Amino acid sequence: MGTRFAAPASAGAPLGDGASVPVLVIGTGYGGAVAALRLAQAGVPVEMVEMGMSWDTPGSDGRIFPKVTSPDHRAYWLRTRTKAPVSNFFGFPIDKDVPRFTGVLDAEEFAGITVYQGRGVGGGSLVNGGMAVTPKRERFGSILPSVDAAEMYDTYYPRANAALGVGSIDPVWFETAPCYQYARVGRKHAQRSGFAWTFVPDIYDWDYMKAEQAGTVTRSALDGQVMYGNDAGKKSLVRTYLSQALATGRVNITPLHRVTTVSPAPGGGYVVRMEQINTAGDVVATKNVTAGKVFFAAGSVGTSKLLVKLKATGSLPLLNSEVGKGWGDNGNVMCGRANHMWDATGTLQSTIPCSGIDNWAAGGAFAEVAPLPTGIETYASLYLSITNTSKRAEFSWNAAANRVDLSWQTAWKQDSITMAKTIFDKINSKEGTIYRTDLFGVYKQWQDGLTYHPLGGAVLNKATDNYGRLQGYPGLYVIDGALIPGNTTVNPFVTITALAERNIERIVAADL
Ligand SMILES: Cc1cc2nc3c(=O)[nH]c(=O)nc-3n(C[C@H](O)[C@H](O)[C@H](O)COP(=O)(O)OP(=O)(O)OC[C@H]3O[C@@H](n4cnc5c(N)ncnc54)[C@H](O)[C@@H]3O)c2cc1C
Structure with a gap:
């Protein structure tokens, strides 16, 4: 089936100090991968720089990535202790010490929120659940008000869905697959309370998922792999956009290099300064590369942090005052419900969610029915809600601490909790059930300290023009989640x- 291991994404020699290149892309997530492929197809050579590793070599256990239940050094980005979103079980903390390593999941801590992000060639596509959802068209005007909805829904959403390999679960198979018992329980409870329940498309290879359930291939989603990476079945960017980009022969990826500065070059173009790091995170070299054009695709947080620092410290002083603003958490909040003993959710749970509850119009919440793949019966239903919160934070340069801060406050999640409760209070009341209080701390009902969906910080048509060109600097572009002002519904x-x-x-068409 060809899905066992991710194809190596990194080819060619790493970028050398003093190199001069036409285009440099910072980051290898969604925005960066799209930019690289389309530029290369237009005949432009592209150098991609990625701070994380290229995840292509199995460890001594034969796996590239660890399971969610047994994180090791590969799990976390330069931490010495894990920081799992479900941090407790029956009230007991489950985080543990791990060796410091350039692992695949970054739990980046700001004062009021922990932002989870993928690190490595493929960015967030390495660690995410693969849920590939096109927003309802009538909601698009609130997501990206300066973008023509017709061109997005006629051309660019279909193009993205096709290139990402988005597919849908077989609804007949779903009805009996043991690994989706938890989703069927989620559906039953949602529907009995009168909520719209829907399948959610995903980029996971659904044929491979069936084969995992049948026991004919090596298991990945059915063996507890997701947040710390999937060895098989997942069509991450490494297997879609990035492999296509590399196949053009015009794209080179340099992993374990972190961009620190971008500034105008005396003779035109930009000097990009970067640090080469080893797997312990130590800087082993610094390099300067000159690039004609630079695409910021370091993710909402990575791009925003770079731009805010570069404006404040004088490298790119002409960036406008919108830089760093309009950041949101996509309204993420998590909760668990304690089911009755007759509503077991199953000992075998696919890590790839396949369904959601849509109460956006009435209550401002869209909740995915999430797995809790512990291998034992938990009688718990877990949910990640995306909510219509209006709270937006701002990144700012903290000169004294030499870092970028984020003004998000934990208390702002109360809006999201209130919206998520429009679904789960009703279900609990109908089912005669209660919230789990043992999953996110000791006696804590809501996981209100995180987001998986950082968005904004260099908002389209504000910090950039309506196509991502940064104001004040021809040849500098933003092309990632930083462009989207905080929520995608x-x-x-x-x-x-x-x-x-x-x-x-x-x-x-216009700039090259
Ligand atoms: C656990 C988890 C589950 C998720 N599940 C889903 C889901 O099911 N569906 C969904 O739609 N979304 C999901 N997401 C969110 C989704 O993955 C992100 O929205 C998406 O990856 C963002 O794309 P991006 O192109 O903006 O940036 P990213 O994918 O974050 O890519 C940015 C890349 O830039 C690199 N980088 C950053 N700074 C630098 C630097 N200074 N120098 C060099 N490289 C740098 C990073 O290492 C990273 O590889 C999930 C996220 C997480 C963490």
Whole structure:
């Protein structure tokens, strides 16, 4: 089936100090992968720089990635202790010490929120649940008000969905597959309370999922792999956009290099300064590369942090005052419900969610029915809600601490909790059940300290023009989740990809 291991994404020699290149892309997530592929197809050589590793070599256990239940050094980005979103079980903390390593999941801590992000060639596509959701068209005006909805829904969403390999679960198979018992329980409870329940498309290979259930292939989603990476079945960017980009022969990826500065070069173009790091995170070299054009695709947080620092410290002083603003958490909040003993959710749970509850119009919440793949019966239903919160934070340069801060406050999640409760209070009341209080701490009902969906910080048509060109600096572009002002009403990567497709088409036509 060809899905056992991810194809190596990194080819060619790493970028050398003093190199001069036409285009440099910072980051290898969705925005960066779209930019690289379309530029290369237009005949432009592209150098991609990625701070994380290329995840292509199995460890001594034969796996590239660890399971969610047994994180090791590969799990976390330069931490010495894990920081699992479900941090407790029956009230007992489950985090543990791990060796510091350039692992695949970053739990980046700001004062009021922990932002989870993928690190490595493929960015967030390495660690996410693959839920590939196109927002309802009538909601698009609130997501990206300056973008023509017709061109997105006629051209760029279809293009993104096709290139990402988005597919749907076989609804007949779903009815009996043991690994989706938890989703069927979620459906039953949602429907008995009168909520709209829906299948959610995903980029996981659904044939491979069936084969995992049948026991004919090596298990990945059915063996507890997701948040710390999937060895098989997952069509991450490494297997879609990035492999296509590399196949053009015009794209080179340099992993374990972190961009620190971008500034105008005396003779035109930009000097990009970067640090080469080893797997312990130590800087082993610094390099300067000159690039004609630079695409910021370091993710909402990575791009925003770079731009805010570069404006404040004098490298790019002409960036406008919108830089760093308009950041949101996509309204993420998690909760668990304690089911009755007759509503077991199953000992075998696919890590790939396949369904959601849509109460956006009435209550401002879209909740995915999430797995809790512990291998034992938990009688718990777990949910990640995306909510219509209006709270937006701002990144700012903290000169004394030499870092970028984020003004998010934990208390702002109360809006999201209130919206999520429009679903779960009703279900609990109907089912005679209660919230689990043992999953996110000791006696804590809501996981209100995190987001998986950072968005904004260099908002389209504000910090940039309407196609991602940064104000004040011809040849500098933003092409990732930083462009989207804080909320997509559903899981975000299809919208990030489609917007990148729209913008790069214009940039290739007009700027190259
Ligand atoms: C656990 C988890 C589950 C998720 N599940 C889903 C889901 O099911 N569906 C969905 O739609 N979304 C999901 N998401 C969110 C989704 O993955 C992100 O929205 C998406 O990856 C963002 O794309 P991006 O192109 O903006 O940036 P990213 O994918 O974050 O890529 C940015 C890349 O830039 C690199 N980088 C950052 N700074 C630098 C630097 N200074 N120098 C060099 N490289 C740098 C990073 O290492 C990273 O590889 C999930 C996220 C997580 C963490």
